Structures are given as structure tokens and as C-alpha cells.
Amino acid sequence: MVYTNGRAAGNSAVRGPWPARIKPLENESLSSWLVRASLANHSTPSSIANYIWPGWRAWTRDIDRELSKSQLASLSLVSTLSPKELQNLTLRPVIQRITGKIELNTATAWKWVIQRSTRNKNTNRSTQFCPLCLHEDPKPYLRLQWRLSFITVCTKHNVNLLDCCPHCGESIEIHKINRGKLSSCAHCRWNITDVTPVKANREALSLTEHLIDDMHLAISDRFELLAFVTALVRRLPKLQDKIVDPFLMNVTKSAAKACVDEFSGISFDWLNSDDRRMLLTAAAPLMNIQPKGLAFILLNSGLSIGLVRNMVPNLPTVLASYFPIDNPTQRSAPRHIKQAIPKPTPKRLVQKRWQALLKKHGLS
Numbered sequence: 001m002v003y004t005n006g007r008a009a010g011n012s013a014v015r016g017p018w019p020a021r022i023k024p025l026e027n028e029s030l031s032s033w034l035v036r037a038s039l040a041n042h043s044t045p046s047s048i049a050n051y052i053w054p055g056w057r058a059w060t061r062d063i064d065r066e067l068s069k070s071q072l073a074s075l076s077l078v079s080t081l082s083p084k085e086l087q088n089l090t091l092r093p094v095i096q097r098i099t100g101k102i103e104l105n106t107a108t109a110w111k112w113v114i115q116r117s118t119r120n121k122n123t124n125r126s127t128q129f130c131p132l133c134l135h136e137d138p139k140p141y142l143r144l145q146w147r148l149s150f151i152t153v154c155t156k157h158n159v160n161l162l163d164c165c166p167h168c169g170e171s172i173e174i175h176k177i178n179r180g181k182l183s184s185c186a187h188c189r190w191n192i193t194d195v196t197p198v199k200a201n202r203e204a205l206s207l208t209e210h211l212i213d214d215m216h217l218a219i220s221d222r223f224e225l226l227a228f229v230t231a232l233v234r235r236l237p238k239l240q241d242k243i244v245d246p247f248l249m250n251v252t253k254s255a256a257k258a259c260v261d262e263f264s265g266i267s268f269d270w271l272n273s274d275d276r277r278m279l280l281t282a283a284a285p286l287m288n289i290q291p292k293g294l295a296f297i298l299l300n301s302g303l304s305i306g307l308v309r310n311m312v313p314n315l316p317t318v319l320a321s322y323f324p325i326d327n328p329t330q331r332s333a334p335r336h337i338k339q340a341i342p343k344p345t346p347k348r349l350v351q352k353r354w355q356a357l358l359k360k361h362g363l364s
């Protein structure tokens with residue numbers, strides 16, 4: 001092996017191309033690969049990052065999200081992976097696929113990325129893991145998709161993901177590991193796979209499997225719908241007195257049982273793994289319905305159309321066509337939806353909606 005610029009005594013960072021060229025593993029995240037590469041080159045994640053990007057405190061940032069062109073170029077020089085290969089270890093291509101947006105704002109949070117920061121009760125629990133995946137890995141590594149907020153279970157092992165050390169409760173912070181494997185806790189040094197995982201519930205598992213397919217197929221409509229449905233489910237417990245649709249009432253009951261409204265002040269991507277899983281489990285029945293059926297339920301739910309519309313900034317594309325145009329003279333369900341209605345809308349509800357409409361437009 002050629003030591004291009006030497007691992008001279010006292011050099012904690014390897015200069016020049018790394019002697020140990022570590023290839024990324026399947027679906028590995030950039031941070032996981034970089035930590036493994038640091039340790040394989042007898043360095044530490046912090047000294048290697050300081051060497052590659054002097055003056056930039058890489059580990060205080062979320063490098064799994066993206067790197068700038070110049071940062072990719074610097075990393076490419078020492079790692080010998082191409083900038084393209086490196087970019088594929090980041091979340092940028094994934095988020096572009098599931099949001100359908102090529103342009104992503106580098107300065108703001110990205111929807112569906114578990115936020116890497118400390119805020120409220122979600123103290124930096126940004127990295128999830130499956131203890132069984134890590135246990136089976138010949139070389140334990142973190143998967144990129146464990147950074148996505150809508151993934152809370154492992155569909156290979158049918159167990160819940162964890163987002164903190166099962167022994168000391170601290171966050172998984174692999175960049176603080178200076179030796180050993182990524183399966184050891186940086187805080188207490190225990191093996192984080194040494195735990196009996198909890199079996200995932202059927203609803204969460206099935207929804208996650210579908211969402212992973214949607215992600216690979218870049219069906220951004222499904223994620224737009226998911227954002228709407230999770231926002232709706234969080235609001236339902238407080239609206240239960242208004243709901244007349246039996247299906248939505250059942251969803252509301254399971255949402256209330258899961259106490260999903262308790263953390264209503266925190267954005268979905270900031271929640272910890274357990275809270276997101278509870279929310280997704282309660283939301284799963286709504287995601288299983290065809291958009292037309294869901295629109296029918298919502299339009300006849302007892303909730304005002306305005307309220308439903310305002311759950312998210314924009315009504316999902318797949319639902320919008322079934323909703324009346326936002327115009328008082330045309331505010332009724334489209335004819336083809338009405339034909340599919342097996343029961344008439346209760347008179348009381350129609351009157352209530354009419355009153356709300358009049359009030360909104362200052363006509364009452």
C-alpha cells in the first residue's frame with residue numbers, strides 16, 4: 001500500500017489520498033461512510049473533517065443533507081470517490097425525488113429530513129437505526145433512509161427503529177466515535193445492538209413499505225398527501241365534536257389514543273421516532289384510501305371545507321380536483337363525486353356549512 005503523504009507520527013489526519021480506500025456500502029449515508037473511512041485510516045472523524053474542510057465545523061452541520069460543490073471536490077480529492085458518487089450518499093437526490101423539486105433551499109429545513117439539532121424534547125435524535133440490521137452487518141453502518149422522518153420501522157426485520165442508545169438514552173452521534181465500530185455508543189461505549197427490538201405494528205409497516213416504493217418511483221404526490229394527512233390527524237382529536245363521518249371518527253379515536261395532539265407545537269420532522277410512528281400509524285388508514293374516496297370522506301366529514309383546506313398551505317394535488325373551486329358560487333362537490341355518494345349529506349350539516357360560508361363571505 002502506498003502512503004502518499006504519510007501517516008507520520010503526530011499526524012492525526014491523513015494527508016493526500018487515503019491509504020485505506022473505503023467504498024460506501026449499500027444505501028450508506030455520507031456521515032457513516034466518512035466515519036468508517038476516518039477510523040480505517042487510523043484517524044478520527046473530527047481531525048479528518050478539519051483536514052478536508054479547514055475552518056468549517058462539518059460535524060456541527062448536517063453533512064448527510066448535502067455538500068457544496070467545493071466541499072464535494074475537497075472530499076473527492078482525498079477519498080478518490082467522484083463528486084457524483086459522494087453526492088449520492090447525501091439526502092439531496094432523495095429529497096428532490098420525493099418532493100418533485102429540483103431546487104432545494106440550502107438555508108432552510110427540508111421536509112422529510114429528521115432535523116439534526118437540539119430543540120424542545122427532541123434532543124438531537126436525528127439518527128435512527130435498526131439494531132438487527134447493525135447486528136447482522138459484517139461492517140456496521142448507518143443507512144441514509146434512517147434519516148427520513150416517514151421511516152420509523154425496518155421493513156427487513158419488521159421492528160421499530162430506535163433513535164437513541166438503548167443503554168444510556170443519548171443520541172447516536174457516530175462522529176464522536178474515535179475507535180471501534182459504528183455499533184458502539186459514542187457516549188457509554190455499549191453495543192447499541194444489544195437490545196431486544198420491538199415488533200413493528202402492521203399499519204406502520206405496510207405504510208412504510210408503500211412509501212419506500214413511492215420514494216424509489218419518485219411519486220411526489222404521495223408525499224404531498226402524507227404531509228396533509230399527518231397534519232390532519234394531529235388536528236382531529238381537538239375537532240372530534242364536529243366529525244360526523246364514522247370512518248374519520250375511528251381515525252380520530254386512534255389519534256386521540258396515541259396522544260398525537262400532545263406535541264402539536266412541534267413540526268413532524270422534529271419529533272422523535274416513537275411519536276412519528278404513532279402519528280403515521282394513526283394516519284395509515286387514510287393513506288390506504290384512493291384520493292377520490294378520501295376527498296368524499298373529507299367533504300362529508302362535518303369539518304368545514306376551509307378548515308380542511310388550511311391543514312397545509314396547499315391542498316394536495318390528488319385531492320384538489322375533487323374539492324370545490326375556492327369560489328362561493330361553485331362551492332359544492334363535483335358531480336362525479338356526488339354520484340358516488342351512497343348517503344345524502346345530513347341536512348343539519350348542509351345548513352351548518354351554508355352558514356359558515358355566508359359568515360366567511362360576510363353575507364350572514
Ligand SMILES: [Zn+2]
Pocket residue numbers: 130131132133134154155156157158
Ligand atoms: Zn433491520
Ligand SMILES: [Zn+2]
Pocket residue numbers: 165166167168169170185186187188189190
Ligand atoms: Zn449509550
